[in-house]
Amino acid sequence: MNEGNRTPLPEHLARARAGDRDAFDIVAASVVDRLYTIARLILRDADLAEDAVQEALVRCWRDLSTLRDDAHFDAWIRRLLMNAITDEFRRAGRRRTAISMLRREPPAGDPADDIATREQLARGFRRLTLEHRKVLVLRLYLGLSLEETASTLGIPAGTAKSRLHYAIEAMRVALEADARSPIEEVSA
Amino acid sequence: MNAGRDVERLIADWFVEEAVLRAPDRVLTDAGRAIDRTKQRRLHAAGRTIQMPVSPRLATAAVLGVLVVGGALLAMRPSLVSVATSPSPLVSPTAPSSPTPQPTASPPVASDAFVIPAMTERTTPGPDGISIGYPTGWVVEEDGVRWWLNGEPDSQLLIGFYVDSSKLEVSETADEWVADSAAEESEGISMTCPAPGPTEIMIGSEGRRGIVLSSDCRYGGMGHHFRAVLVEGDRGYSFHMDTTRGNGRAWFEALLANVTFEEAASEDP
Numbered sequence: 083m084n085e086g087n088r089t090p091l092p093e094h095l096a097r098a099r100a101g102d103r104d105a106f107d108i109v110a111a112s113v114v115d116r117l118y119t120i121a122r123l124i125l126r127d128a129d130l131a132e133d134a135v136q137e138a139l140v141r142c143w144r145d146l147s148t149l150r151d152d153a154h155f156d157a158w159i160r161r162l163l164m165n166a167i168t169d170e171f172r173r174a175g176r177r178r179t180a181i182s183m184l185r186r187e188p189p190a191g192d193p194a195d196d197i198a199t200r201e202q203l204a205r206g207f208r209r210l211t212l213e214h215r216k217v218l219v220l221r222l223y224l225g226l227s228l229e230e231t232a233s234t235l236g237i238p239a240g241t242a243k244s245r246l247h248y249a250i251e252a253m254r255v256a257l258e259a260d261a262r263s264p265i266e267e268v269s270a
Numbered sequence: 271m272n273a274g275r276d277v278e279r280l281i282a283d284w285f286v287e288e289a290v291l292r293a294p295d296r297v298l299t300d301a302g303r304a305i306d307r308t309k310q311r312r313l314h315a316a317g318r319t320i321q322m323p324v325s326p327r328l329a330t331a332a333v334l335g336v337l338v339v340g341g342a343l344l345a346m347r348p349s350l351v352s353v354a355t356s357p358s359p360l361v362s363p364t365a366p367s368s369p370t371p372q373p374t375a376s377p378p379v380a381s382d383a384f385v386i387p388a389m390t391e392r393t394t395p396g397p398d399g400i401s402i403g404y405p406t407g408w409v410v411e412e413d414g415v416r417w418w419l420n421g422e423p424d425s426q427l428l429i430g431f432y433v434d435s436s437k438l439e440v441s442e443t444a445d446e447w448v449a450d451s452a453a454e455e456s457e458g459i460s461m462t463c464p465a466p467g468p469t470e471i472m473i474g475s476e477g478r479r480g481i482v483l484s485s486d487c488r489y490g491g492m493g494h495h496f497r498a499v500l501v502e503g504d505r506g507y508s509f510h511m512d513t514t515r516g517n518g519r520a521w522f523e524a525l526l527a528n529v530t531f532e533e534a535a536s537e538d539p
Contacts, residue, residue: 107302132293135301136304139301199284200284218285240409
């Protein structure tokens with residue numbers, strides 16, 4: 083588990099649920115770092131990640147009264163974040179003109195080289211759909227179980243499993259392809 | 271398998287290296303300003319107001335029966351047949367009769383002898399009113415249907431077809447929703463697409479025509495991706511198919527042709 087911050091105390095949640103802004107500030111401060119870490123990994127964009135976390139916190143404040151069981155707060159706010167990430171991603175897409183071009187990448191270095199490998203991983207990750215990225219981060223970074231991953235994303239465990247399978251396979255092939263071919267199609 | 275584990279380890283280590291563990295202070299301060307303008311939702315309203323923040327992907331089926339029939343459904347391409355270890359011959363199934371009449375489009379047959387069996391089964395309609403016809407032996411999941419080699423999710427995935435939908439935003443037009451979906455399609459993944467086929471595609475048997483956003487686009491190692499979208503009333507539908515093989519357009523068309531629309535549940539978001 084690589085999350086920062088701590089789960090907010092029930093008393094703070096209870097007060098925040100009752101509309102206590104100071105209590106909510108404590109709640110927000112207790113989760114903001116880990117939300118940002120997750121959003122940044124998935125979106126790979128600092129501005130979008132900030133916006134997604136802000137939106138998740140606003141929704142958390144707005145909908146906190148609907149959280150029935152404080153024990154589920156962590157999972158609940160992760161779900162809020164996933165939705166906010168989706169929204170930010172879509173908004174960002176709306177702002178951009180999607181074009182495809184063929185870019186000639188510099189020759190890939192020795193696969194054993196750490197820097198080259200990191201670049202290959204980054205390229206492969208950017209090619210994944212947002213949903214595939216989410217599954218990878220939840221599963222391989224946060225260490226959530228498949229069931230927890232599925233619950234966070236609001237999908238069946240089988241779907242989470244297949245997405246994880248796709249995503250890992252796509253990353254593997256991206257690594258191999260980058261090592262083989264200098265030509266890559268990219269979206270901008 | 272070990273290679274897969276190595277990649278997982280590589281990705282996990284990379285995530286740890288890349289992780290930014292502290293959010294900029296402005297995230298909290300900006301969120302605070304927005305929260306100051308946001309009223310908390312209260313639960314005194316009548317009816318259920320559970321705000322489970324589900325993704326726009328809405329389930330198309332509540333049925334979760336696992337229908338495993340070995341792998342003897344499809345007459346696959348030789349390369350795939352050689353992967354399968356099904357003991358039974360690869361033939362189209364004799365279709366069990368469906369309990370309810372269904373609109374069945376004649377299943378197309380791909381030019382490369384990739385035989386598509388009859389869509390003899392059907393999911394129950396999801397809250398968005400969509401149900402999906404599919405061949406016997408496929409696995410029904412919450413948001414779609416899948417066929418796994420030999421029925422084993424751990425094995426190579428062959429075909430997955432799933433649907434998501436969402437209501438258009440109040441000020442959003444159908445064209446904007448489609449453009450947004452297209453942008454999302456291009457943004458999320460880098461794909462190598464062959465020459466596009468017809469941009470319109472039949473969805474269901476009642477003359478609805480969707481727009482193809484991706485057709486047989488290759489991504490990663492496993493992926494040949496298809497996606498079509500359709501706006502019906504105030505709801506936008508996305509139909510996705512991922513398959514491990516190329517030339518799957520006929521499959522996509524067959525699955526789309528066997529989608530049916532019913533009225534969405536009123537409480538559906």
